[in-house]
Amino acid sequence: MSFxxxxxxxxxxxxxxxxxxxSVYSIFNQVRTAGGERLLDEMFRNPLKDPETINQRSSIxxxxxxxxxxxxxxxxxxNVIENYLSMGTAGNTLTVMTGVFYRKIAQSLLRDDQxxxxxxxxxxxxxxxxxxxxxFNALKEDDHPYxxxxxxxxxxxxxxxxxWLSSPDHLTDLPVMKVAKYDCLLRNTLRKEMEQxxxxxxDLDVYIAVSKVSKAKNLTYAxxxxxxxxxxxxxxxxxxxxxxxxxxxxxxSQANNFLFLTGANMAxxxxxxxxxxxxxxxxHMGFPVAADEMTFSIKDxxxxxxxxxxxLNLGLSHFYAEVLRxxxxxxxxxxxxxxxxxxxxxxxxxxxxDAYDATLAVTRSFSKYRNCLFIISTHIIEVGAALGEGxxxxxLAYLPTVxxxxxxxxxxxxxxxxxxxxxxxxxxxxxxxxxxxxxK
Amino acid sequence: MLFxxxxxxxxxxxxxxxxxxxxxxxxxxxxxxxxxxxxxxxMFRHPLSNDQAINQRSNIxxxxxxxxxxxxxxATDFDALEPYLNNTDERSKLSAEDNSISKKLSxxxxxxxxxxxxxxxxxxxxxxxxxxxxxxxxxxxxxGDFYTSEAEAIVGLLTTxxxxxxxxxxKGKLSHVHMAGNDIIFRFRHRNAVQNxxxxxxDLDVYISVAKVAxxxxxxxxxxxxxxTHDMVIEGVYHPQVKNAIANSxxxxPAGNVIFLTGANMAxxxxxxxxxxxxxxxxHMGFPLAAKKVEFSVLDGIYTTxxxxxxLGMGASHFYAEILRxxxMAKELGEGKSLxxxxxxxxxxxxxxDAYEGTVAITGAFAKKNNSMFLISTHIIEAAEVLRKECPNVRxxxxxxxxxxxxxxxxxxxKEGVTDDRHGMVIINNEHILDILEAGIIKQxxx
Numbered sequence: 103m104s105f106x107x108x109x110x111x112x113x114x115x116x117x118x119x120x121x122x123x124x125s126v127y128s129i130f131n132q133v134r135t136a137g138g139e140r141l142l143d144e145m146f147r148n149p150l151k152d153p154e155t156i157n158q159r160s161s162i163x164x165x166x167x168x169x170x171x172x173x174x175x176x177x178x179x180x181n182v183i184e185n186y187l188s189m190g191t192a193g194n195t196l197t198v199m200t201g202v203f204y205r206k207i208a209q210s211l212l213r214d215d216q217x218x219x220x221x222x223x224x225x226x227x228x229x230x231x232x233x234x235x236x237x238f239n240a241l242k243e244d245d246h247p248y249x250x251x252x253x254x255x256x257x258x259x260x261x262x263x264x265x266w267l268s269s270p271d272h273l274t275d276l277p278v279m280k281v282a283k284y285d286c287l288l289r290n291t292l293r294k295e296m297e298q299x300x301x302x303x304x305d306l307d308v309y310i311a312v313s314k315v316s317k318a319k320n321l322t323y324a325x326x327x328x329x330x331x332x333x334x335x336x337x338x339x340x341x342x343x344x345x346x347x348x349x350x351x352x353x354x355s356q357a358n359n360f361l362f363l364t365g366a367n368m369a370x371x372x373x374x375x376x377x378x379x380x381x382x383x384x385x386h387m388g389f390p391v392a393a394d395e396m397t398f399s400i401k402d403x404x405x406x407x408x409x410x411x412x413x414l415n416l417g418l419s420h421f422y423a424e425v426l427r428x429x430x431x432x433x434x435x436x437x438x439x440x441x442x443x444x445x446x447x448x449x450x451x452x453x454x455x456d457a458y459d460a461t462l463a464v465t466r467s468f469s470k471y472r473n474c475l476f477i478i479s480t481h482i483i484e485v486g487a488a489l490g491e492g493x494x495x496x497x498l499a500y501l502p503t504v505x506x507x508x509x510x511x512x513x514x515x516x517x518x519x520x521x522x523x524x525x526x527x528x529x530x531x532x533x534x535x536x537x538x539x540x541x542k
Numbered sequence: 543m544l545f546x547x548x549x550x551x552x553x554x555x556x557x558x559x560x561x562x563x564x565x566x567x568x569x570x571x572x573x574x575x576x577x578x579x580x581x582x583x584x585m586f587r588h589p590l591s592n593d594q595a596i597n598q599r600s601n602i603x604x605x606x607x608x609x610x611x612x613x614x615x616x617a618t619d620f621d622a623l624e625p626y627l628n629n630t631d632e633r634s635k636l637s638a639e640d641n642s643i644s645k646k647l648s649x650x651x652x653x654x655x656x657x658x659x660x661x662x663x664x665x666x667x668x669x670x671x672x673x674x675x676x677x678x679x680x681x682x683x684x685x686g687d688f689y690t691s692e693a694e695a696i697v698g699l700l701t702t703x704x705x706x707x708x709x710x711x712x713k714g715k716l717s718h719v720h721m722a723g724n725d726i727i728f729r730f731r732h733r734n735a736v737q738n739x740x741x742x743x744x745d746l747d748v749y750i751s752v753a754k755v756a757x758x759x760x761x762x763x764x765x766x767x768x769x770x771t772h773d774m775v776i777e778g779v780y781h782p783q784v785k786n787a788i789a790n791s792x793x794x795x796p797a798g799n800v801i802f803l804t805g806a807n808m809a810x811x812x813x814x815x816x817x818x819x820x821x822x823x824x825x826h827m828g829f830p831l832a833a834k835k836v837e838f839s840v841l842d843g844i845y846t847t848x849x850x851x852x853x854l855g856m857g858a859s860h861f862y863a864e865i866l867r868x869x870x871m872a873k874e875l876g877e878g879k880s881l882x883x884x885x886x887x888x889x890x891x892x893x894x895x896d897a898y899e900g901t902v903a904i905t906g907a908f909a910k911k912n913n914s915m916f917l918i919s920t921h922i923i924e925a926a927e928v929l930r931k932e933c934p935n936v937r938x939x940x941x942x943x944x945x946x947x948x949x950x951x952x953x954x955x956x957k958e959g960v961t962d963d964r965h966g967m968v969i970i971n972n973e974h975i976l977d978i979l980e981a982g983i984i985k986q987x988x989x
Contacts, residue, residue, distance in 0.1 A: 425975070432978045510861070535872045538872035538873050538875075539911065
């Protein structure tokens with residue numbers, strides 16, 4: 103079973119989407135090759151669920167980030183090589199070689215350019231393979247996370263049939279005989295090895311791209327723990343798509359697995375919740391996270407309810423849609439899964455009395471589950487006070503508003519407790535609105 | 543004094559719409575001519591704030607609607623006319639003297655483009671003026687018909703214009719000399735009179751196109767009352783852009799000039815607020831309305847705050863944006879204007895306590911302004927209790943939610959009072975959310 107994150111969650115967190123501005127995917131999509139992109143896509147679609155694989159992957163990223171390596175190909179260069187190596191060649195040595203000679207003859211007699219294409223592809227492939235060989239040679243085979251793949255790559259290059267690659271001959275002006283020989287070798291005899299090598303290059307592409315993003319954005323690698331520990335610990339947690347984002351610490355544990363969040367509308371509640379959700383998701387992919395430090399226990403999935411659009415055309419009531427979503431999450435939680443649940447401003451579509459009762463009841467019921475992590479935000483600060491008994495595992499936090507003259511400013515720094523901001527009336531008084539209405 | 547409104551209001555009510563979308567303007571814009579459309583837009587940009595002018599216009603439109611008269615010109619007539627009249631270059635005048643054989647010959651072979659435009663312009667306009675005259679006469683207006691004064695002005699202009707009309711059988715072609723004479727009169731010597739006549743034609747286009755809409759959609763015409771009555775009777779008002787819209791009635795008097803609206807999110811609060819605001823906006827233009835009966839005393843302006851943009855990128859807080867808006871209205875109210883002010887979910891951007899106090903304070907202050915009308919919606923039903931005690935002129939209405947099985951259904955029909963819908967908990971209980979969670983815990987404890 104894979105990590106659960108449904109469509110709404112992915113949209114809330116703006117995770118997927120190559121062409122969506124500021125999507126998390128587009129932040130990391132710095133890969134050079136189509137194969138690399140496919141791989142990245144796959145990683146985004148299938149987060150991992152096993153702490154060892156996660157730590158293994160993140161340590162590879164970290165290895166590349168520490169080594170600060172460049173991808174050994176330019177975009178166009180690699181396209182030519184990829185095309186050349188993936189040109190199918192069934193049959194045996196004889197047919198391949200005959201094919202080369204046939205093209206050579208066709209070139210001189212019929213001005214056919216197939217031979218030329220083949221020739222250029224081969225030359226590029228040889229140059230590329232040389233560069234790649236040197237790249238791998240430069241990496242030491244000591245004890246590091248990339249070792250396995252590195253060894254595999256080196257083994258391919260160590261093949262005696264490829265010994266000519268390392269010969270100092272400049273391979274620019276090849277006679278037809280050699281063209282036929284090398285072509286046959288690369289596309290036929292060593293076809294499997296070449297395919298493996300391509301896969302290794304795709305992996306390499308992703309590792310280098312992600313590690314570069316990680317370095318540029320100052321991200322860190324989270325440490326995955328087995329799920330039994332039920333822990334989440336982060337310092338300087340922030341939103342990866344925001345420039346100058348403010349970091350916040352966040353700690354969850356078995357005894358304290360529920361965060362009740364309050365604050366004004368612009369104070370950063372949603373952003374904080376999204377930052378948390380994104381970090382959880384990225385961490386499960388073994389990807390770097392936007393934090394200074396992070397440790398987490400593996401979860402089974404992630405559910406969020408942020409930005410439920412208030413869509414008139416939908417026909418279905420907003421409130422009812424929200425209830426159905428809560429119900430779905432409730433079923434999942436009740437089935438014993440270890441989940442991360444994020445609810446932003448539950449039940450805002452109904453009157454305050456109703457929303458108060460509903461938020462209180464739902465919060466209390468969810469808080470009985472110690473194996474999941476919850477963040478719930480609301481404008482109804484009274485719910486926080488009423489939670490009381492049986493909810494000792496709920497931590498209260500808020501994002502404050504500070505008045506600077508008449509204008510509210512936001513610190514985006516999480517504080518303990520429930521917001522007591524009463525800027526509303528203050529601003530109304532500051533602006534002399536009540537007097538203005540009377541025409542004074 | 544001008545009728546005031548602002549961009550936010552026009553956007554809230556979708557008066558002009560975003561590019562390419564249906565708007566209130568597009569409902570009425572069936573004008574044949576571009577000039578008519580421009581006049582129509584001008585009317586939308588500047589509603590009237592004088593009861594006589596409003597009644598006059600609405601009566602004219604009603605007259606055309608009742609008679610079912612159609613516009614006597616086609617759009618192609620104006621295609622020839624506009625470039626012609628816009629050309630005020632003296633050199634393009636048709637010259638009466640220049641009527642030599644050679645000119646005639648070259649005209650036979652082919653006119654240069656500019657002269658062709660002038661020829662077509664003169665002959666089209668000459669024909670049109672005759673047609674316009676015939677049309678106005680054919681209306682057979684009598685004293686007391688609302689279009690009479692305009693018709694008299696038109697006929698007056700036409701008779702004083704010293705042009706050479708077509709022969710009365712309508713077949714004849716003007717001679718070159720007469721063409722040249724008319725050209726000078728139309729474009730240069732009596733340019734203003736011609737422009738005035740055109741404006742009458744465009745006005746007529748608007749009247750007739752709006753009248754058609756009124757007929758087709760069975761809209762009613764408003765009756766404007768004088769400013770100081772502060773009375774508003776609106777029956778059966780609905781949103782003209784909503785299919786199968788439900789109509790509502792409301793009567794606003796100084797004794798209940800603050801309407802406090804509650805109800806669930808989907809219950810139709812915003813739609814009702816928009817319907818009423820659109821109705822009042824159009825009423826101040828003298829236009830036909832999506833309602834059964836409308837009588838209103840003229841106001842100085844309308845301000846709505848329904849879809850205030852809640853834009854993260856904007857930087858400014860939604861709450862603060864709302865405050866600035868309230869402040870703007872407070873200033874205008876302080877100047878003694880009679881306004882219609884609409885706020886949808888006042889102070890929704892802040893915590894409930896704050897929003898509660900803000901709503902009570904602002905609504906309370908509004909309530910002291912007897913010469914204006916207010917429509918305020920909120921989720922904070924608690925505010926109603928305080929307001930009920932302190933402000934006798936606050937009226938409470940709500941849009942109810944009913945449960946049909948587990949699904950909430952909405953009647954969209956206004957009721958007196960404050961909503962006491964508690965369907966939230968009912969739905970949650972119906973969906974057994976709490977039971978599901980409880981059962982899960984028991985299972986976990988057993989395991």
